[in-house]
Amino acid sequence: MTTAHTHDHDHGEEPNYLVAKRGLMSWLVTVDHKRLGVMYGVAVLFFFMVAGILAIAVRTELFTPDQDFFSATTYNQLFTLHGALMVFLFIIPSVPAALGNFLLPLMLGAKDVAFPKLNLLSFYIYSAASIFLIYALLTGGLDTGWTFYTPYSTSTGTAVIAATAGVFVAGFSSILTGLNFVVTVHKMRAPGMSWNRMPLFVWAIYATAVIQVLATPVLAITLLLLIIERGLGIGIFDPAMGGDPVLFQHFFWFYSHPAVYIMILPGFGIISELITVHSRKHIFGYKAIALSSVAIAIISFLVWGHHLFVSGQSELVGVIFSFLTFAVGVPTAIKVFSWIATLYGGSIQYNTAMWYAMAFLWTFTVGGLTGLPLSTLAIDVHLHDTYFVVAHFHYVMVGGTVIAFIGGIHHWWPKITGKMYNEAAGKVGALLVFIGFNVTFLTQFFLGHQGMPRRYYAYLPEYQLMHQVSTVGSWILAVGLFWTLGYLVTSLFNGKKAPSNPWGGVTLEWQTQSPPIEHNFHDQPHVYTSPYDFPEIDKSAGNFHPPA
């Protein structure tokens, strides 16, 4: 992708977005998508750290079969907050709100998102939601699990209303961000950027935004009903008041299953960018990857019932949901194969971002394949609600989204901060994260296969060995993540100044300075080619020879 004409006249004096305006107020009321992206980034990483520390506490309690460090009540609050903070305050906003906000207008060649003030409002709504959830944490905790299943959640004495109100409010932030992005993609593309010339990250964010707009209201409705039941004593889900507890599960998963794709699709987008740029190759199967994101977004609305295979829902319904769940497997498999095929004939540079992309292919493939037994009705009956499910969704959410997110942070770090990080330190961190993650969660597949149920603070001694391996793995993972945080923060102070295009990317964000100026581009960029048209690609038909 190239800009129309490179102006030779000097723009060097124009300050970048970080210093264009100064003072705290200039940040608090900013409508610059880049600043909001950075603010979201800091916020989501903060919650990632808090929820991660909770996870380490959970794993440490599970080091022995007995109750050791925490009471049952405290343990239940720990895993609930771990799940709720990770899902609602970290993973869902992570890629779209942080990297998406920063990159979407840049990649489209726009000055900002379509509704900059709405974007600021989203951030404040998100902040308010966070405060609600922290309030729930401080006022006696929450012990329902992040799924808030009724009638447990309507009968427990903990701060369910505050927490669900927090999630309810966070949902609006998600809806407004999604709306903003949909309009931005439709209306703000640079001249010449047809749909087929959009970077795949933009396609992924677009598909995600559509799900955010369509699915999140259902969560809001569900949680509102829950609040009505608890607050006003109107029986909706509680059988003691004439309600139906399984109805809640249908409502909840009607949102929360599409939400799984809100979490993972942006990760797919990042991987598409990373693999092409660092292997100097056009993406393999552009249309297949772009359209499979859309296919996944559509099918994702029709598979929620696979969370209810053992809930007592009708067998016919179970069969239909099993079939539809397998249908999601096809576009997902196409993506993985296309990424691997992109490596063919490349000239792959292995920097930290590419290490994460390669790690992703392993973790996500394991996560995807272990989804198959869970879609198979008869087998799911055994594996449902065991550690197998825990391992599976951590492979998809952490091995998929989080690995992609960290890879993306490394890839765009020079653009966002204007600084280069230390590559050697980056690779040490990537290795620790990869090893720690696999040790933690690979063992959990075996635990679940052996029948270890979820959400136990104490367990049969037969499971101890595998629990201990898993716990040690979680410590390695934690060391890797803190190490990564350490060198990234250090690079802000003593990192080398980043060039405008350190990796040789051809998408538009690399065609402006690092960090970008406040209005992104000096001149309106024009687009004439595909976003993966690298100069190394051999276009002299038939002259490409694989290395010996």
Next chain:
Amino acid sequence: MFGPAESTNLGTPPMSDSPWSLLPAASTNAEALDTLYIFFWILCGVALIVAIGAQIYLMIKYRMPANGIHRKTSPLTHNGKLEFWWSAIPTVFFVILFYWGEVDYMKQVTPPSDAIDVRVTGQKWSWTVDYPAVPGASLSNELIVPVGVPMRLTMTSTDVIHSFFIPVFRLKKDVVPGRYTVLWFEATKEGEYPLFCTEYCGDQHSGMIGKVLVVKAEEYEAILKERSKLEYDETKGDKTQADFGRRVYKRMGCDSCHSLDGSNKTGPTWKGIYGRTEATSAGSVTVDDNYIRESILEPNKKVVNGYAPQMPAFAGRLDDKQITALIEFMKEQK
């Protein structure tokens, strides 16, 4: 605090010695399912090796030249034939897996008409198992089944959602308040196996563990009747009523919420409980025989302050002799 490691709730030795012994196939369903399961893992293993093998091969072969200067790269952007096949082949396998899983599932959920009926009730945090076909047979945290005879469990919950899970049978079903769910199986191997709750149900979710006892068909009724009995019995070591009370305390799962050592669990500890004055939801109460009796039969009438009203009612589940023995046992906890 109570942990399954002590197995106090069950009054049994640990259920197995190694992780693998949790997973014998002990029902017709488990045996059928393991065939599919093994097919599955071979298939996934091959898929993983092919995908990751291709990735590693390409990663090494097409790495950037050591001189740090990029070589020319392939202009390949897509390949319709390849893309068709790598969409079609997984689709075929998915259809096979779906179909096979569906067939096995339909068997799992269709009990034969001659199955013996058993009633299961889940409550915080124990299982009650009643046998309508055997008069007076009722067990707590224990399921006794004959080998080779189909059994149909009709299950419900008195409070929140639980889930009834027997790993060696590869079976699980949620136990939902306000409706019945059904689970059936035919055991094939004698032995003692764990039974878990797999739907999070509160503080002692981890302790809601029972055992499944698969016995010879001809001995089934005798064992069931013997195990259902909960009365004063010198052959079981009862020297006083309090000794019998201790057995009631363990069998009925009182120990999952009430400690004897003063530690605070879901309910008040029984250490020094008799004669103590408690502030309750209905004013101050001195714990005497009548208050204990009332609290067993209608637990949520006068709840000690600081505790949630969530104890299940034991009216109809404990008789006068058992209650008397429990009271004697409580008096001993000083």
